[in-house]
Amino acid sequence: MPERISPSRNVSRGAAVNEPDGRPLDAGDARLVELARGGDDDAFATLVGRYERKLQRVLVRLIGDHELARDLAQETFWQVYRRLDRFDTARRFGPWLFRVGINLALDALRHRGGGPAGLGHGGGSLEVVPGGLEVPDPDPRPRAELAQEVRFILDRIPPPYRTMLVLRDLEGFSTAEVAAIVGRREATVRWRLARAREMFREHWERREGISPGERSR
Amino acid sequence: MLAHAYACRWVRLRLPLAAGDDLVGPDRRWVERHLARCEECRGRLESLRAALGALQTAAAEPPVAESPAAPIWPELQRQIRESRRPAPTRWAGLALPIAAALAVTAGVAWSARLDRRLHRGATARLAAPAPAAAPARPPATRGISPRHREAPGGDEPRPIALDTPTKRRRGASSSPADRRVVPPAIH
Numbered sequence: 001m002p003e004r005i006s007p008s009r010n011v012s013r014g015a016a017v018n019e020p021d022g023r024p025l026d027a028g029d030a031r032l033v034e035l036a037r038g039g040d041d042d043a044f045a046t047l048v049g050r051y052e053r054k055l056q057r058v059l060v061r062l063i064g065d066h067e068l069a070r071d072l073a074q075e076t077f078w079q080v081y082r083r084l085d086r087f088d089t090a091r092r093f094g095p096w097l098f099r100v101g102i103n104l105a106l107d108a109l110r111h112r113g114g115g116p117a118g119l120g121h122g123g124g125s126l127e128v129v130p131g132g133l134e135v136p137d138p139d140p141r142p143r144a145e146l147a148q149e150v151r152f153i154l155d156r157i158p159p160p161y162r163t164m165l166v167l168r169d170l171e172g173f174s175t176a177e178v179a180a181i182v183g184r185r186e187a188t189v190r191w192r193l194a195r196a197r198e199m200f201r202e203h204w205e206r207r208e209g210i211s212p213g214e215r216s217r
Numbered sequence: 218m219l220a221h222a223y224a225c226r227w228v229r230l231r232l233p234l235a236a237g238d239d240l241v242g243p244d245r246r247w248v249e250r251h252l253a254r255c256e257e258c259r260g261r262l263e264s265l266r267a268a269l270g271a272l273q274t275a276a277a278e279p280p281v282a283e284s285p286a287a288p289i290w291p292e293l294q295r296q297i298r299e300s301r302r303p304a305p306t307r308w309a310g311l312a313l314p315i316a317a318a319l320a321v322t323a324g325v326a327w328s329a330r331l332d333r334r335l336h337r338g339a340t341a342r343l344a345a346p347a348p349a350a351a352p353a354r355p356p357a358t359r360g361i362s363p364r365h366r367e368a369p370g371g372d373e374p375r376p377i378a379l380d381t382p383t384k385r386r387r388g389a390s391s392s393p394a395d396r397r398v399v400p401p402a403i404h
Binding site for chain 1: 231234
């Protein structure tokens with residue numbers, strides 16, 4: 001089971017660790033937003049560095065296209081930068097950022113026709129980028145194939161439900177965080193998540209050739 | 218039997234949440250109690266867990282490299298800096314043609330205005346003697362703009378056919394006999 005990651009996880013309060021640009025790591029998002037509003041580009045650069053990887057991961061998983069995901073991530077930060085004045089610093093920056101990014105991704109999917117990414121440009125396979133810092137798998141082939149299979153199924157699940165699976169089951173956001181990102185009540189998110197998992201199971205069993213009889217045995 | 222079928226349906230709606238450990242409160246207790254006595258729902262839970270297991274194995278596969286080859290910030294910073302540049306710089310390439318066009322327009326306008334002034338000046342020159350001399354001259358005097366002549370019977374100017382300015386300018390340098398001036402109407 002993968003470790004659940006919270007967007008603010010890497011903000012270790014009180015730790016004597018700095019961001020790559022030398023800014024204290026424990027500078028809160030709200031403080032960085034205030035500094036960025038005042039024209040401090042380094043503050044915004046810190047926010048970008050803090051969220052860009054996770055945002056790109058979510059976008060790649062939603063749309064299955066690395067190039068497009070990168071473009072959308074950049075567009076997300078650009079839109080967020082332009083709307084910084086409208087951001088209420090009493091609220092959390094992460095969910096707001098992800099909401100902008102996911103809306104852009106859903107728009108892109110709608111524009112593409114919402115069909116499987118494999119039928120659009122960029123291909124639908126979950127490309128495994130070399131150079132990750134994870135402990136190498138003794139036999140990475142089955143895991144990569146499994147990831148490809150999952151990607152194939154995800155592409156066939158309607159985007160609103162796919163978003164639930166990506167945020168909760170692939171990226172490990174809590175249901176409360178997912179609710180904040182998609183702007184729905186937590187109860188709504190739970191029902192949608194339940195439906196999304198059920199859809200995934202149906203597709204998965206069809207792909208694996210598991211019949212209902214086998215399942216109940 | 219019907220109660221059992223209804224219970225299964227109620228539980229199965231919640232099983233996907235139970236499979237991901239997202240079921241809380243009394244719902245969780247109801248589901249656990251039902252699963253203890255329903256083999257079919259237990260089987261469904263297992264299949265959901267297997268599917269979710271695949272999903273979570275895929276989650277461990279990083280779709281993006283841990284250290285992205287091309288971070289977003291440099292491009293974004295360029296975009297931000299460009300947006301801060303004063304607007305006129307965007308029109309810098311058009312500044313010269315626009316200035317030239319304005320200069321030509323101003324020149325044409327000035328020229329037209331000068332022409333109008335000359336026109337008026339010529340007309341005035343043609344009519345210049347009229348204010349002082351007109352009353353003293355006899356009505357039959359030719360070459361004087363009839364506009365400035367007092368109407369014999371009142372102050373109303375009379376309709377007069379004037380020549381074109383060019384003709385008038387030419388006429389000014391020729392003899393009065395060449396000037397074509399319509400004689401005043403006689404009442």
